[in-house]
Amino acid sequence: MARNSRELAKRSAVDPQDEPSAEWGWHGSFPKGKVAGGVVSIIFLLLFAIGPYQSRTQDLWLIGIALLLAGLIVHHVVSRRHAWRR
Secondary structure, X not given: OOOOHHHHHHOOOOOOOOOHHHXXXXXXXXXXXXXXXXXXXXXXXXXXXXXXXXOOHHHHHHHHHHHXXXXXXXXXXXXXXXXXXX
16 A cells, blocks of 8 residues: 555556556656657648549538547547646
């Protein structure tokens, strides 16, 4: 049992008995990678909208999906920023 907050901070959140890879390597997620991947996807979607199409329906779909993705990224960033309040 941890006696103080420093010992608690040193403990891993993952039990090595459950996941042995936690002993020899990093075990986590990429929160900034999600945002960066989303921004790159938005850029590609908007670049695909530039093209010689007969109809602009494709452009509307690409721009709509890019806007939806941008909204999801903003929601993700805001919810992570305010997670400490819960």
